Amino acid sequence: MFSVHATQPEHLMTAFLNRIGTAVPPFDIHDAFVETAQNLLPDERSRRLLRRMAERCGIERRWSVFEAAGGGGLDRGGFYRWGAFPGTASRMALYERHAPDLAARAVERLEIGGLRSRITHLIVTTCTGFYAPGLDHQLVERFGLAPSVERTVVGFMGCYAAINALKLARHIVRSEPESVVLTVNLELCTLHLQERPDLETVLSFLIFGDGCAAGLVSAEPTGIALDGFRAVVVPDTADQITWRIGESGYDMHLSGAVPLTLAAGLPRALPEILGGRPAEAMELWAVHPGGRSILDAVEQALDLDPERLAESRAVLRDFGNMSSATVMFVLERMLDRFRRTGYGGNGDGVALAFGPGLTAETMTFRMAA
Secondary structure (H helix, E strand, C coil): CCEEEEECCCCCCCEEEEEEEEECCCEECHHHHHHHHHHHCCCHHHHHHHHHHHHHCCCCCCEECCCCCECCECCCCCCCCCCCCCCHHHHHHHHHHHHHHHHHHHHHCCCCHHHHHHCCEEEEEECCCCCCCCHHHHHHHHCCCCCCCEEEEEECCHHHHHHHHHHHHHHHHHHCCCCCEEEEEEEEHHHHCCCCCCHHHHHHCCCECEEEEEEEEECCCCCEEEEEEEEEECCCCCCCEEEEEECCEEEEEECCCHHHHHHHHHHHHHHHHCCCCCHHHCCEEEECCCCHHHHHHHHHHCCCCHHHHHHHHHHHHHHCECHHHHHHHHHHHHHHHHHHHCCCCCCEEEEEEEECCCEEEEEEEEECC
């Protein structure tokens, strides 16, 4: 059974996610990965299963800092070489090289302009690379933010970290109403491909891509009102999603049991997540597209109309799973659609993102146009 922890202080000023900007690297590697990753597998049965899962995964494109090599190679620059995959230090050096430019592209799409002098806080989330002085320092310098900007790095929380960043930003704005918080969620997942002959490991890398999302949170009543948060923990499931630093990059384990775990636990936790409101009262469902099976499990377990997950499935199709950045891509599309068409009825919604623990970080919200 789920245990639910609430973060619901007394009524204070509402915080709003005013703007969202997103960016991905230039190289689409999905089809090339499916073709070349078969070389990791030792037998035709495993290779056949990989091709079948690729056809059914709901992903058409994934983006990477690596350019596909073609002809059985993994990347054009030769970073990944058969029989000699790089160590962790080499991967971190590449993260340090590529992360700042990708983050800058996402922040630029916020068009902060004259807001630069008003930004008081910067929150960065990442679980795919670390260095110091880090991305937070570089963004302050690159965008001419005040040196006094308060910086926070949320590290290694995985796919739900963007929800934690918004939660923290909301606390800041509600306690200091003049604050303007810049959030940046950046992941370079394709830096951590492993040369292993087991199907489960190869399948885990079938869904991940690189991407970055940036957001502005303040008391200005535009965008998405951040109403409340719940952390939902599934007991005795800590081994289903793990992420550890190894000598040859980061080692991920993603159990095939995760969709079943979510399907069993979410319905029981939903009343507390929604504050007692019925699921049908929520017009908008920003569900982290951790994979097609994750979305299918949530849709079926909560008896949602397929239209409710349209944005989540579109992000999965166009980008794959970008870890912490992904749910922000969903919210960006949702906000854009609401502004253009008014889709979403009363504008009430819920965001769900899943990661190590097994934990679901959840957020109720409403559109403010």
